[in-house]
Amino acid sequence: MKWEAFHHPDFSLPVVRRKVGGELVTLLDQTAGMLLSAGACDFYGHCYPTDKAFRTSIARLQAKGLVVKPHTDGTLPELRLTPEGESMVPDYFNPERRWNKAWNHWWYVLMFDVPEKERSYRDKLRGFLKRLHFGCLQKSVWITPRDIRPEYDDLDHAANVESVAHLFEARTVLGHGNESVVREAWDFDALREHQAQYNACAEKNLSRLAQGNHQPAELAQLMRMDNLAYSQAMANDPLLPNELLPGDYLGKEAHAHHRALLRQVIERS
Template sequence: MKWEPFHHPDLSLPVVRRKVGQELATLLKDTGAMILSKGASDFYGHCYPNQEAFRKSIARLRKQGLVVTPHTDGTMPGLELTPEGEARLPAYYKPDKLWSKPWNHWWYVLVFDIPEKDRDYRNKLRAFLKTLRMGCLQQSVWITPRDIRPEYDDLDHAAAVDSIAHLFESKTVLGHGNQSVVLEAWDFDALQEIQNHYLAYAEKNLSLLEGNRFSPAELMQLLRMDNLAYSQAMTNDPLLPNELLPESYTGKQVFARHQALGKRIAEQIEPH
């Protein structure tokens, strides 16, 4: 059976598969290299303000799927992703939890200053911020309506991230209303184009399933295809709280179609 394929030229399936979990480790390693390049004499004093805070930060990072092994020889801590961390499902598999989560009406703004000579590090930092679903107001000014202080604090304790960045709370941003901030920080036009592409793909495959019977192998092929297509359609979705979503937002339609397609496949696989 030839199912309707999903392909978008701006997205790479290998990147979609790999990036969950990897960029946190990359960020921490590169942060350490940058700090040590400035001189490691005061690194541990800054990184570990007290052992209790450090231990708690390590425990939280481990729970999130990252093992940090402290060194005592002046080198950066060892890093390793746990199998649980590598296998953790992205947030877009349960987006309704984020859409329905109340907003506390604070913006969290991350500002960093990284010299041009450290361009590679800067690019990886930006990639990491995207995994947190932060929006970009300017190249070095990123924003989110979610309280990321716990993540920032853990990164500070474990890798002294505040040597290059500062995190602020703000009730207003640039004097704009909340919708204006949202449209400035996230490219919803590009997101809608990709998500509309998914919706067309899903509709065609739902039509193929209607009134026809397929083998388990064919159905599993479609299920795998749809999981990857859904990932591409949702990977750049900030999953903002309901009150911040633009009127033209299509993420909820994508989620509904993904669920409908999965349900239709399951109905055919189950014995009648």
């Protein structure tokens, strides 16, 4: 079966493709409870080019405490994530926790001025803010509806961030309503384009999946392809609280497609 491939010029697949171990972490997290443990190890093995690559990945993760693989009475081992492993799974694989979190109606605004000679510090700070789903109002003005005071305190103690930055709480951003702030800080037009393309791709694969029987290797290939496609579509999604999401937001539809495809792959395994 030739599955529908997701491609968008904004993304480079080699860049977004996870390392083998990291990809296994997300697959384990998403399919926990869907697969019987006795068959899980065998099914996941089809996601890798060789059995050795799969076993090496498992050993590497186990050594880091990310995956538990207890030995049993000779049956295939159970695979599951430790709490440390779960903490490494990107938020967009469990987005309901972010969407459904109540907003306290405060904006947290971080302003910083890092000297040009400290460009590396500035770039790493921006990268960290992006990982926290901050939106950028201007180059050095970043905003989020999430209370990030604990992270800011950690930054101050570990990286002396208060020497170059200030964190403000604000009820409003003058001249902007909440919807305007959201549109200004995050590129929801581009995000909608990516997610619409993913939704179309997922719908075609769901249709093809419903047609006939598929070999385990084909199902594993589809699960990996969709995992990567969904990651591309959601990578820049700030996962804002429900009341701040634009009316034309497609992230929830993308997540529903992704989960539906996973369920159907598992049912056919």
